[in-house]
Amino acid sequence: MSCPVPRLPSIRTRPESADTRPVAVPGVLRVPPPVVPAGRDRRVARQRTAKLCAACILKHCSATLIVLAISAIESASGPGRSMKFKDYYKIMGLSRDASADEIKRAYRKLARKYHPDVSKEPQAEERFKELGEAYEVLRDTEKRAAYDHLGASWQPGQDFTPPPNWQGGGFEFHQGAADPAANHHFSDFFESLFGHAFHAGAGATGAGPRTRGQDQHSKITISLDDAYHGATRIIQLAVPEWDATGSRVMRNHALQVQIPHGVVQGQQIRLAGQGAAGAGGGPRGDLYLEVQLQPHPLFKSEGHDIYLNLPLTPWEAALGAQLTVPTLGGNVEVKIPAGSQSGQKLRLKGRGLGSKTRGDQYIVLQIVAPPAMTPAAREFYERMSRELPFNPRSHMGV
Secondary structure, three states: OOOOOOOOOOOOOOOOOOOOOOEOOOOOOOEOOOOOOOOHHHHHHHHHHHOOOHHHHHHHOOHHHHHHHHHHHHHHHOOOOOEEOOOHHHHOOOOOOOOHHHHHHHHHHHHHHHOOOOOOOOOHHHHHHHHHHHHHHHOOHHHHHHHHOOOOOOOOOOEEOOOOOOHHHHOOOOOOOOOOOOEOOOOHHHHHHHOHHHOOOOOOOEOOOOEOOOOEEEEEEEOHHHHHHOEEEEEEEEEEEEOOOOOEEEEEEEEEEEEOOOOOOOOEEEEOOOOOOOEOOOOOOOEEEEEEEOOOOOEEEEOOEEEEEEEEOHHHHHHOEEEEEOOOOOOEEEEEOOOOOOOOEEEEOOOOOOOOOOOOEEEEEEEOOOOOOOHHHHHHHHHHHHHOOOOOOHHHOO
């Protein structure tokens, strides 16, 4: 019975000069593999080779032909999957010796032309995806050098399989900042050369890797009462975003901010996902608002503690008194001990700032003498000086 297995060509995976010399294998037949034409016939040959039935080979073929069949199958299928070659220079309309500035200008020009949101060109979205992929390679010196290492003999759309042990052609690739100008997946061709680290992922936005947006920092000024009780504020911020051409622009953004109760001067309020937009479909960064407290007519804050200067009359300080004292949480009754002096501090526990554990409020006593504006007031002070001789500077020796 004749063997149903056809003589199989050795299909090469990159352009080389045709070699039709017979294959010499010790102990087996010398079979001259025919040259397979490019295009459809080449693809058909590969498909037929890949579909050979192993059982049929074992049943009908001699050992010598089995060796040839297996060799042909390995040659046709190759160690990696086949795909179409992409000419990134042609996609961007550039020569292979284009400078970095020429690559950047070409990308911006074509991005405006083919951006799906504004373009009326046919197949604009597909062209925009290819453009973003080409720019990702050619703008990066390492990836461009590796791509150029493949040689200039490849044609767009030609069947392509990475050379054996390719691994980037000896180059190392470092993931950098992404360009968010496109909205697509990278092709199998790109991944076969540079790996999955640069794949944008499902639903991604950008021609580069999926990266998180930058955190943004700003300040928010609030009153001490709002810091104590908490409040809601509407703020206007300029937030960096990417326009249709892939350029970075600043846009005003209204944002409702919930001020938690107990915040202190310099504390940062984190608003998750309200920072700069991510690249390649990455998440937005966070927004950090630094709290600035407005001056208060009565209170002063120091960290979590609140200070209040409390004026006293001489007789209140000397005799003691029960006084109503303001706090951020409302008025409270405070007992002033007899014999109090200016500068003396009284502590009201838990009347300061803080969310879980509040600080304290300190009352700083200040004795204020009434003015001697009338004859009666002057007579009273003169009688006091005679009846209550007192020298507050005696400790100074004067």
